[in-house]
Amino acid sequence: MLDIRLKKRQGDFTVDIAFRTGGATVTAVFGRSGAGKTSVVNMVAGLGRPDEGHIAVDGRVLFDAAQRINLPPHRRRVGYIFQESCLFPHYTVRGNLTYGMDRVAAAERYIDFDPVVELLGIGHLLDRRPALLSGGEKQRVAIGRALLSSPRLLLMDEPLASLDGARKAELLPFIAQLPGHFRLPILYVSHSVDEVLRLADSLVLLEAGQVVAAGPVEQVMSQPAFAAAAGSHGLATVLGATVDHHDQERASSHLTFPGGVIRVPLLDALPGARVRVRIEAGNVILARGEPRGLSVQNIFAGRITEIRHMAAGLVDVVVDIGCPLQAQITAQACADLELAVGVPVFALIKSASIGRSDLAQHGSIT
Amino acid sequence: MSGWAVLGSLPFGVLCAWVLARCQFPGKGLFDGIVHLPLVLPPVVVGYALLVLLGRKGVIGGWLHDALGITLIFNWKGAAVASALMAFPLMVRAIRLSLEGVDRRIEAAASTLGAGPFAVFLTVTLPLTFPGLLAGVILAFARSLSEFGATITFVSNIPGETRTLPIALYTLVEVPGGEEAALRLCVISVVLAFTTLFAADILARRIDRRLKN
Numbered sequence: 001m002l003d004i005r006l007k008k009r010q011g012d013f014t015v016d017i018a019f020r021t022g023g024a025t026v027t028a029v030f031g032r033s034g035a036g037k038t039s040v041v042n043m044v045a046g047l048g049r050p051d052e053g054h055i056a057v058d059g060r061v062l063f064d065a066a067q068r069i070n071l072p073p074h075r076r077r078v079g080y081i082f083q084e085s086c087l088f089p090h091y092t093v094r095g096n097l098t099y100g101m102d103r104v105a106a107a108e109r110y111i112d113f114d115p116v117v118e119l120l121g122i123g124h125l126l127d128r129r130p131a132l133l134s135g136g137e138k139q140r141v142a143i144g145r146a147l148l149s150s151p152r153l154l155l156m157d158e159p160l161a162s163l164d165g166a167r168k169a170e171l172l173p174f175i176a177q178l179p180g181h182f183r184l185p186i187l188y189v190s191h192s193v194d195e196v197l198r199l200a201d202s203l204v205l206l207e208a209g210q211v212v213a214a215g216p217v218e219q220v221m222s223q224p225a226f227a228a229a230a231g232s233h234g235l236a237t238v239l240g241a242t243v244d245h246h247d248q249e250r251a252s253s254h255l256t257f258p259g260g261v262i263r264v265p266l267l268d269a270l271p272g273a274r275v276r277v278r279i280e281a282g283n284v285i286l287a288r289g290e291p292r293g294l295s296v297q298n299i300f301a302g303r304i305t306e307i308r309h310m311a312a313g314l315v316d317v318v319v320d321i322g323c324p325l326q327a328q329i330t331a332q333a334c335a336d337l338e339l340a341v342g343v344p345v346f347a348l349i350k351s352a353s354i355g356r357s358d359l360a361q362h363g364s365i366t
Numbered sequence: 367m368s369g370w371a372v373l374g375s376l377p378f379g380v381l382c383a384w385v386l387a388r389c390q391f392p393g394k395g396l397f398d399g400i401v402h403l404p405l406v407l408p409p410v411v412v413g414y415a416l417l418v419l420l421g422r423k424g425v426i427g428g429w430l431h432d433a434l435g436i437t438l439i440f441n442w443k444g445a446a447v448a449s450a451l452m453a454f455p456l457m458v459r460a461i462r463l464s465l466e467g468v469d470r471r472i473e474a475a476a477s478t479l480g481a482g483p484f485a486v487f488l489t490v491t492l493p494l495t496f497p498g499l500l501a502g503v504i505l506a507f508a509r510s511l512s513e514f515g516a517t518i519t520f521v522s523n524i525p526g527e528t529r530t531l532p533i534a535l536y537t538l539v540e541v542p543g544g545e546e547a548a549l550r551l552c553v554i555s556v557v558l559a560f561t562t563l564f565a566a567d568i569l570a571r572r573i574d575r576r577l578k579n
Contacts, residue, residue: 045474045478046477046478047474047477047478072477072482072483073474073477073478074477074478074479074480074481074482074483074485074486075480076478077480078478079478079479080474080475080478082471082474082475084471086469086471086472086474086475087472087475088472088475088476088489088490089472089494090493090494090576099476099479099481099489100479100480103479103480103481103485104480129576142475145475145479146478146479149478149479149480
């Protein structure tokens, strides 16, 4: 378990945050650049010193201003993966990997060399020097190096940010496997919606050094505050769902979720796999009567639980279809349909409006 | 003599360079100035200062002689001290530059992997500074080979003891009929300088290849 409460002034900017996470889970720290994400992980690693606060991992106190505890970075047992791999250029890949490993007492070592090398697929690179590796390979070695120091917490500061699209896609599955394999908590700094959908269990949303929202990914990503922080992405609902079966003929997958069954474009995931579906609020259509003769595949009956009038003549409507679903319509439409809290409606979602990047397999299946 | 001068001053050079590159403290400008002083002062002034401080009656020289039985004046050790001091700023500058070029995040990465500050310095900072260190050593070596002013003022011109190459050359030129020997010394001086530069270049290339391959 990770318990973080810290405050630090840096010029005009103040980081003042508190959150807890449980067990071997991936917690995403999400926010715009300049929101203070990197400052937070630096302080957890001991590379920056908070003015006040408390940092503990599994009950082990790393920092406590009141008790005057401030462990130096090399005693914290916190693995750190930087945006750029920061490998040691004068060591081979093997030398990099064993650097941290050799500094851990044998009794404290719970991650071994061979499984890490195998999992990350870096066996053929062991005798090379970092200068000859590709960006993705470097980052894999950096992950291996951090893991082999047998840390009690892994920090990842936008580990994919310096890579191009193809390299990102290549590295993502490796990172996704880590929590299942090594049972350690991960703090993952990111400003990418895709990465969070794919990797994180819970999410801490930072804005100007403050926590705006924290909780399970589905819950936080469905809030207007998240849409604001995510910039180009609009308001959306993130549903946690399970693959029920695939309909190869119609190239669609059927997923079960608390609201029933939703059909989405064919997924590459085994039945039983947990997936997340992101539904843009602007792609949800609301109807008062049960629609007939429409091409829309997904129709859910529900009741309105909340109506928020937004700027630019838009209205956010939350419909309870077994779980909350966000819809964004015009104020005019809202008035014409006489929508109000408690009114029963039908929510329509076009399968085709759910794109590749709105679907992410999350968690490993066994 | 030059070798001793360089080897003996190297640890201090690294220390000074590190302090100048990494530490912030009041009076840093003054410290920087003092380190660079031998570079801008006339060498004879440095030699005279050494004579006053390190001579047998000098503040430090007297103590060295009485407590440790070390005499620096008028022998090769004194010559080594003089040329080390003259070469010191060059060495510090080169090392400081390459220290400033070391990526602090790589050091941070080493510390999160369990290496204490001293281990980080030995295993990461120093190896990454090596090209600059080498350049500093070569520069200092070349500088102390050509030391003249401070040496002749401090430890005089004693054959086989304190006679550096330029001092020997100067002596030969002063004596009638010494031209041939002087020419020989010139050639030796050129060969020595070239050899040093070549050796440094080859070493630097090998290090560079190692880092890139």
